[in-house]
Amino acid sequence: MPLVEMTDVRKTFPAATRGGQDVEAIRGVDLTVEAGEIVGVVGYSGAGKSTLVRLINALETTTSGSVRIGGREITTLKERELREVRLGIGMIFQQFNLFRSRTVWGNIAYPLEVAGVAKDERNRRISDLLHFVGLADKAHSHVEQLSGGQKQRVGIARALATNPSLLLADESTSALDPETTQEVLALLRRVNRELGITIIVITHEMDVVRSLAQRVVVMEAGRIVEEGPVLQVLSDPQQPVTRRFVATIVDDEPDPEALAALHSRHAGTFVKLAFRGDDVRQSDVFAELLRHGVTFELVYGGIEEVQGETFGNLTLALDGDPDAVRTAVAAVRDLVPTTELAR
Numbered sequence: 001m002p003l004v005e006m007t008d009v010r011k012t013f014p015a016a017t018r019g020g021q022d023v024e025a026i027r028g029v030d031l032t033v034e035a036g037e038i039v040g041v042v043g044y045s046g047a048g049k050s051t052l053v054r055l056i057n058a059l060e061t062t063t064s065g066s067v068r069i070g071g072r073e074i075t076t077l078k079e080r081e082l083r084e085v086r087l088g089i090g091m092i093f094q095q096f097n098l099f100r101s102r103t104v105w106g107n108i109a110y111p112l113e114v115a116g117v118a119k120d121e122r123n124r125r126i127s128d129l130l131h132f133v134g135l136a137d138k139a140h141s142h143v144e145q146l147s148g149g150q151k152q153r154v155g156i157a158r159a160l161a162t163n164p165s166l167l168l169a170d171e172s173t174s175a176l177d178p179e180t181t182q183e184v185l186a187l188l189r190r191v192n193r194e195l196g197i198t199i200i201v202i203t204h205e206m207d208v209v210r211s212l213a214q215r216v217v218v219m220e221a222g223r224i225v226e227e228g229p230v231l232q233v234l235s236d237p238q239q240p241v242t243r244r245f246v247a248t249i250v251d252d253e254p255d256p257e258a259l260a261a262l263h264s265r266h267a268g269t270f271v272k273l274a275f276r277g278d279d280v281r282q283s284d285v286f287a288e289l290l291r292h293g294v295t296f297e298l299v300y301g302g303i304e305e306v307q308g309e310t311f312g313n314l315t316l317a318l319d320g321d322p323d324a325v326r327t328a329v330a331a332v333r334d335l336v337p338t339t340e341l342a343r
């Protein structure tokens with residue numbers, strides 16, 4: 001049974017002014033999230049991402065459609081029953097939303113107090129959580145004394161306090177610098193791996209999706225326009241909006257201006273090689289070129305890791321006898337997707 005199952009969900013906000021237009025924030029979304037997954041939801045501002053998560057934890061009511069959490073339809077529940085459902089869902093925010101008047105300990109204690117957890121049990125739980133997020137030495141610090149990354153770790157500990165099975169992260173790293181972002185993402189990976197918690201991460205940063213999610217859902221104007229395993233969507237994005245997101249993290253090929261500049265510095269044929277996964281080793285590809293007496297320079301692109309697999313595009317300037325280059329390119333084409341870049 002999926003942990004989250006949304007079927008033809010719509011959410012319309014009434015117009016702010018009389019005679020104004022209603023806002024169709026969500027226009028018929030079907031989304032299934034299996035237990036244990038990390039799903040990234042990307043989209044530009046206004047795509048409906050925040051509304052989507054607020055429908056999952058019932059902070060907003062649906063206009064129509066079905067939302068099931070752990071098999072339970074939540075759109076028809078009473079407020080008291082909804083509180084129960086929400087206990088199973090943790091949430092973290094871009095601006096952390098911590099209580100400034102409380103210490104780190106006090107912030108994590110809050111949801112446990114609300115849930116009526118007895119003091120001994122509460123103290124044990126807080127202490128475990130502080131160790132898990134690496135803030136045991138900050139228990140009695142005030143929130144203002146913490147760095148952004150530390151604040152988000154408190155946010156994560158607080159979200160985990162009631163042992164949720166689902167964590168919703170809404171732009172949880174957007175206020176952090178790149179290094180701190182990586183720390184928080186590493187912690188979220190541990191939350192998923194070690195605690196088995198399902199994570200839905202809302203973001204406008206494709207890089208967050210690349211390094212955290214297994215599956216990505218792309219939203220535009222209130223709809224899901226594309227979804228699939230991260231490696232697949234990065235390799236072969238179908239929609240223009242997805243291509244724009246992918247282009248922010250994957251160097252595809254030099255744009256015409258850069259290509260012209262490169263051609264003025266390098267003679268010979270330019271080819272773009274697409275490395276996808278670990279089936280083909282770069283060294284085998286390069287060996288093939290050398291075997292034909294073709295030398296090369298790497299002029300553009302890069303390789304990174306997605307889901308533990310090699311991923312990236314490399315543009316090479318090939319140099320050698322034209323016949324040899326032609327044969328070598330044909331041989332390389334058998335190993336990896338290869339595109340010749342015209343002058």
Ligand SMILES: Nc1ncnc2c1ncn2[C@@H]1O[C@H](COP(=O)(O)OP(=O)(O)OP(=O)(O)O)[C@@H](O)[C@H]1O
Nearest residue numbers: 013023024025043044045046047048049050051052
């Ligand atoms: N409470 C509300 N009342 C009226 N309109 C709303 C409300 N909440 C969201 N909207 C509108 O719904 C649309 C989707 O907003 P939403 O915040 O879900 O998008 P988003 O993708 O999360 O964007 P952002 O990253 O900017 O938050 C927008 O047009 C927004 O103005």
